[in-house]
Amino acid sequence: MEHLSVAAAQRCVLESVKSLGIESVKLEQSLGRALAGDILANRDQPPYDVSAMDGFALRGADVENAPAVLAIIEDIKAGDMPTKLLAAGQCARIMIGAPVPQGADAVIRVEDTQAVSDTQVQINCAVKLGNDIRLRGESMCKGDVVLHAGTEITPGVAGLLAMVKRAEVSVYRQPRVAILSTGDELEGLNDPFDANKIPDANSYALMAQVQTLGIQPVLLGIALDNPDELHRALQSGLQYDVLLVSGGTSVGVHDYVRPTLEALGVQMKFWRVEMKPGHPVAFGITANTFVFGLPGNPVSSMVCFEQFVLPALRRMMGHVRIYRRTIAARLTHDVKHKHSRAEFVRVMLSKEENGYAVISTGAQGSGMLSSMAEADGLMVVPAASKGLAADSRVTVQLLDGTAFQNDAGGEW
Amino acid sequence: MEHLSVAAAQRCVLESVKSLGIESVKLEQSLGRALAGDILANRDQPPYDVSAMDGFALRGADVENAPAVLAIIEDIKAGDMPTKLLAAGQCARIMIGAPVPQGADAVIRVEDTQAVSDTQVQINCAVKLGNDIRLRGESMCKGDVVLHAGTEITPGVAGLLAMVKRAEVSVYRQPRVAILSTGDELEGLNDPFDANKIPDANSYALMAQVQTLGIQPVLLGIALDNPDELHRALQSGLQYDVLLVSGGTSVGVHDYVRPTLEALGVQMKFWRVEMKPGHPVAFGITANTFVFGLPGNPVSSMVCFEQFVLPALRRMMGHVRIYRRTIAARLTHDVKHKHSRAEFVRVMLSKEENGYAVISTGAQGSGMLSSMAEADGLMVVPAASKGLAADSRVTVQLLDGTAFQNDAGGEW
Numbered sequence: 001m002e003h004l005s006v007a008a009a010q011r012c013v014l015e016s017v018k019s020l021g022i023e024s025v026k027l028e029q030s031l032g033r034a035l036a037g038d039i040l041a042n043r044d045q046p047p048y049d050v051s052a053m054d055g056f057a058l059r060g061a062d063v064e065n066a067p068a069v070l071a072i073i074e075d076i077k078a079g080d081m082p083t084k085l086l087a088a089g090q091c092a093r094i095m096i097g098a099p100v101p102q103g104a105d106a107v108i109r110v111e112d113t114q115a116v117s118d119t120q121v122q123i124n125c126a127v128k129l130g131n132d133i134r135l136r137g138e139s140m141c142k143g144d145v146v147l148h149a150g151t152e153i154t155p156g157v158a159g160l161l162a163m164v165k166r167a168e169v170s171v172y173r174q175p176r177v178a179i180l181s182t183g184d185e186l187e188g189l190n191d192p193f194d195a196n197k198i199p200d201a202n203s204y205a206l207m208a209q210v211q212t213l214g215i216q217p218v219l220l221g222i223a224l225d226n227p228d229e230l231h232r233a234l235q236s237g238l239q240y241d242v243l244l245v246s247g248g249t250s251v252g253v254h255d256y257v258r259p260t261l262e263a264l265g266v267q268m269k270f271w272r273v274e275m276k277p278g279h280p281v282a283f284g285i286t287a288n289t290f291v292f293g294l295p296g297n298p299v300s301s302m303v304c305f306e307q308f309v310l311p312a313l314r315r316m317m318g319h320v321r322i323y324r325r326t327i328a329a330r331l332t333h334d335v336k337h338k339h340s341r342a343e344f345v346r347v348m349l350s351k352e353e354n355g356y357a358v359i360s361t362g363a364q365g366s367g368m369l370s371s372m373a374e375a376d377g378l379m380v381v382p383a384a385s386k387g388l389a390a391d392s393r394v395t396v397q398l399l400d401g402t403a404f405q406n407d408a409g410g411e412w
Numbered sequence: 413m414e415h416l417s418v419a420a421a422q423r424c425v426l427e428s429v430k431s432l433g434i435e436s437v438k439l440e441q442s443l444g445r446a447l448a449g450d451i452l453a454n455r456d457q458p459p460y461d462v463s464a465m466d467g468f469a470l471r472g473a474d475v476e477n478a479p480a481v482l483a484i485i486e487d488i489k490a491g492d493m494p495t496k497l498l499a500a501g502q503c504a505r506i507m508i509g510a511p512v513p514q515g516a517d518a519v520i521r522v523e524d525t526q527a528v529s530d531t532q533v534q535i536n537c538a539v540k541l542g543n544d545i546r547l548r549g550e551s552m553c554k555g556d557v558v559l560h561a562g563t564e565i566t567p568g569v570a571g572l573l574a575m576v577k578r579a580e581v582s583v584y585r586q587p588r589v590a591i592l593s594t595g596d597e598l599e600g601l602n603d604p605f606d607a608n609k610i611p612d613a614n615s616y617a618l619m620a621q622v623q624t625l626g627i628q629p630v631l632l633g634i635a636l637d638n639p640d641e642l643h644r645a646l647q648s649g650l651q652y653d654v655l656l657v658s659g660g661t662s663v664g665v666h667d668y669v670r671p672t673l674e675a676l677g678v679q680m681k682f683w684r685v686e687m688k689p690g691h692p693v694a695f696g697i698t699a700n701t702f703v704f705g706l707p708g709n710p711v712s713s714m715v716c717f718e719q720f721v722l723p724a725l726r727r728m729m730g731h732v733r734i735y736r737r738t739i740a741a742r743l744t745h746d747v748k749h750k751h752s753r754a755e756f757v758r759v760m761l762s763k764e765e766n767g768y769a770v771i772s773t774g775a776q777g778s779g780m781l782s783s784m785a786e787a788d789g790l791m792v793v794p795a796a797s798k799g800l801a802a803d804s805r806v807t808v809q810l811l812d813g814t815a816f817q818n819d820a821g822g823e824w
Contacts, residue, residue, distance in 0.1 A: 007823040027601065027616055028631075031623045047607055052777075077637065078708075079596025081608065095667075097597055097610065097708060139780055146782060154812050155624060156784030159617030159710050163781055167601050184491025185509055189439065189579050195459055196493060198509065204439055205571030211443045212567060219440075225489065255507075275824075296490070296509060298571050314816065326821030327739065328767050342824035354805065355740050355767060365464075368551055369575055370558060372568030382824045393766065395821055400566050403815060404726065409738030409807055411419040412687075412754035412794040 005383060006307055006342045009273045009283070013308050016269070016285055019318040020173040020241065027161055030153045032214040033171035034318035039147040041140040042164045049100040050078075052132040056113060056121060057104035058091040060131075063123045072119050076101060091121065100133055107132035140164075150320050172318030175241035177217040179206050180233055182247040182257060183296055186222045201298045201369060202246040209305050210244075212400045213313055217244075230260045238264060238289045241316065244309065247296030257293060258282065266291050274341045274383055278304040298369045303344045306378060306397065324397045327377075329356035335381060335388040342383040346375035347396060351405075358394055375399055417795060418719055418754045421685045421695070425720050428681070428697055431730040432585040432653065439573055442565045444626040445583035446730035451559040453552040454576045461512040462490075464544040468525060468533060469516035470503040472543075475535045484531050488513060503533065512545055519544035552576075562732050584730030587653035589629040591618050592645055594659040594669060595708055598634045613710045613781060614658040621717050622656075624812045625725055629656075642672045650676060650701045653728065656721060659708030669705060670694065678703050686753045686795055690716040710781045715756045718790060718809065736809045739789075741768035747793060747800040754795040758787035759808060763817075770806055787811055 004012075022036040051057060058070060070091040074084050078097035086092060086103030094100065094107060106127040114122040140146050146160055153161070153169070161169055180203075187197035189204065203219050210217040218240065223233035234257075237243035245257055258271060261284055271282035271293065277300035282293030292309050294301040306324060314322035329349060337343060346361045358379055361371040377396040381388060388394060416424075434448040463469060470482060482503040486496050490509035498504060498515030506512065506519060518539045526534040552558050558572055565573070565581070573581060592615075599609035601616065615631050622629040630652065635645035646669075649655035657669055673696055674680060683694035683705065689712035694705030704721050706713040718736060726734035741761060749755060758773040770791055773783040789808040793800060800806060 010820060031620050043607060155617050155620035155714060156787065158620035159613040160781050160785045162601055162616035163611050163613040165601060165611055189574055189577060195455060199575050199577055201571040201575040204574035205567050208443050208567035208570035302567060321816035321818045323817050323820050325815055325817045369568065369571050373572045375568065380824050403737055404733035405735050405737045406733045408422060408735050412792050
């Protein structure tokens with residue numbers, strides 16, 4: 001239990017958690033959830049050969065020696081069914097997505113034709129067999145597995161689910177998450193101002209971190225540092241799938257969180273990890289609840305959330321991708337590292353010719369919540385590092401606000 | 413208007429849109445919104461000098477020749493106020509976050525001490541002045557601007573807002589977005605199965621794309637391709653800030669969308685962009701509504717959304733970062749490019765030693781919605797490209813599902 005590395009602590013957490021039960025949700029409410037089962041195609045798609053262009057359906061042999069004038073026998077738009085068989089010398093005006101008539105073996109786009117009369121068109125060039133025809137079943141055939149269990153419902157997946165007519169989708173249930181702050185010094189968000197108190201930032205930073213995963217947590221408020229009140233508050237927190245407690249997990253004689261959790265039957269798996277910030281981070285389990293004891297300091301608490309709580313919640317949600325995406329980037333300055341803990345440095349990213357440059361947000365004191373507000377990511381300084389020199393390639397965990405940037409990335 | 417590049421079309425859109433009005437929302441509902449004004453600190457933070465460690469507050473001069481034994485005169489925990497002045501030879505047991513007593517000028521962590529008795533402790537090493545003390549106002553001083561207007565509310569920002577006691581936050585209003593699909597061939601999600609129809613995937617893919625921005629769009633359903641019905645449906649769509657119409661914008665004689673929009677007073681800015689997929693994409697404005705005419709094909713429609721609608725919606729929401737993040741990565745195969753349109757290739761990313769490798773999702777036919785479901789990003793092939801060779805550095809726009817990965821990125 002001594003000198004537990006971040007990786008070992010992550011393994012300890014992830015060995016304990018698994019996906020929760022399954023529920024059915026409407027497609028409209030399914031974004032970000034993980035599919036609980038494979039999804040099969042319910043029909044061929046397209047259901048028949050369709051035109052990929054606005055133009056003319058024709059017989060390729062008729063235009064081998066183009067230009068050639070063909071007789072227009074029919075207008076077919078998307079949603080119509082053709083009524084006539086195409087014979088030699090004939091064509092049909094056809095719209096994108098419309099069924100290709102029998103007898104036709106290619107489509108030519110309108111730009112490569114020239115109107116002759118209402119009933120005749122000149123085709124300007126020859127076409128290959130099958131040109132601009134999307135074949136029946138090209139996208140999917142009935143019975144095909146179009147999406148596998150565990151797939152995250154992104155916009156493209158939502159489109160595919162609509163394509164196979166899934167108005168309701170079977171997904172893994174989301175964990176119910178409770179958040180509790182502890183400490184006599186704390187002032188609640190709606191409490192009157194007291195100059196000697198410290199506002200409870202932790203509850204809301206953690207709330208927002210949970211919300212980024214699409215989960216609406218329950219805020220249990222602030223528990224004072226006394227055994228009776230903590231007992232009541234923690235007991236109510238143990239009714240949830242996941243309980244996040246911030247504060248009260250350090251080694252001080254006034255910290256009642258750990259003994260109270262143990263008295264409530266929580267089996268503590270660890271209470272220290274070799275990391276900075278975040279050294280005093282604890283994890284325990286009961287039959288139904290995973291408990292994370294997070295540091296009272298908001299930056300430390302947020303960093304610990306990213307390393308341990310986030311992948312656990314993602315796994316409980318049934319996701320395969322459970323970690324924040326990391327990128328390799330160029331460090332722009334030296335970083336000292338004199339201890340043997342993995343360090344998570346709040347950094348900003350800026351574009352440069354061959355990727356991203358990394359610069360510290362500045363003061364890394366764990367009280368500096370503004371550093372977390374400014375950060376694009378957390379740069380990892382491995383425990384074994386003896387310091388990083390400018391121009392090193394470093395690993396950065398991308399934080400939530402980094403999905404967007406302020407330029408298009410180029411002119412195309 | 414001919415041969416409009418993607419960049420020029422983006423400029424055309426973004427010159428027209430600006431942030432909407434301002435509204436007040438609860439902090440609990442504010443994630444992802446942009447602040448409408450600067451946020452000032454309402455107090456010094458910390459409100460007094462506090463200990464950064466569990467340990468002992470002392471006078472540095474007393475332990476210059478450590479080890480030294482000091483008398484413990486008080487226990488101070490977070491939330492307490494010290495009651496005694498520290499004199500020479502004295503110390504106070506202090507908890508992380510607790511106020512440093514008058515007379516003390518440093519804190520030493522408990523690990524560097526040794527208990528002697530209940531009232532005495534041995535200090536094992538000398539400490540620098542100010543050691544492990546967080547000074548009053550170190551994080552923020554009353555009146556400081558702690559967050560600037562336009563800042564996106566991420567978890568770190570939410571924590572800071574709680575720190576300055578903002579239970580309600582002034583943010584830019586979200587656009588109200590309506591989505592309409594058009595086409596006689598379409599079958600609604602809740603319509604009975606008809607083997608000859610094409611399911612309406614567009615409405616739901618677009619819905620989910622809008623949802624990724626934190627906006628809940630209104631689905632107007634499917635309008636048939638006849639002027640009266642289109643007129644009614646488009647008119648109701650023009651009651652929203654943004655109307656997304658898919659289908660019906662190509663050049664075919666049966667496309668009534670553009671003339672109907674014009675009849676309804678929509679001033680069309682463009683209806684073609686030199687891109688693939690997505691050539692027939694239109695943009696128009698009225699006094700109150702921005703109208704995007706998107707291709708009927710779901711992949712094309714989604715790609716056009718990413719390039720034009722997403723940055724417009726982000727700008728309307730008051731954000732500074734309005735484009736999807738792009739990364740540079742290594743292409744693993746040749747890509748042909750024989751036309752003069754910018755191409756957006758659906759690709760998957762995989763980690764390699766120095767960054768990401770890029771591989772096409774395979775068939776890029778615009779009917780292949782599965783390619784969008786599998787994609788981590790859109791690789792851009794610029795309009796002027798003559799093709800890309802394997803090992804080229806390419807630009808990839810990261811899509812929504814790429815915030816997470818399936819490994820931690822390293823062992824730390």
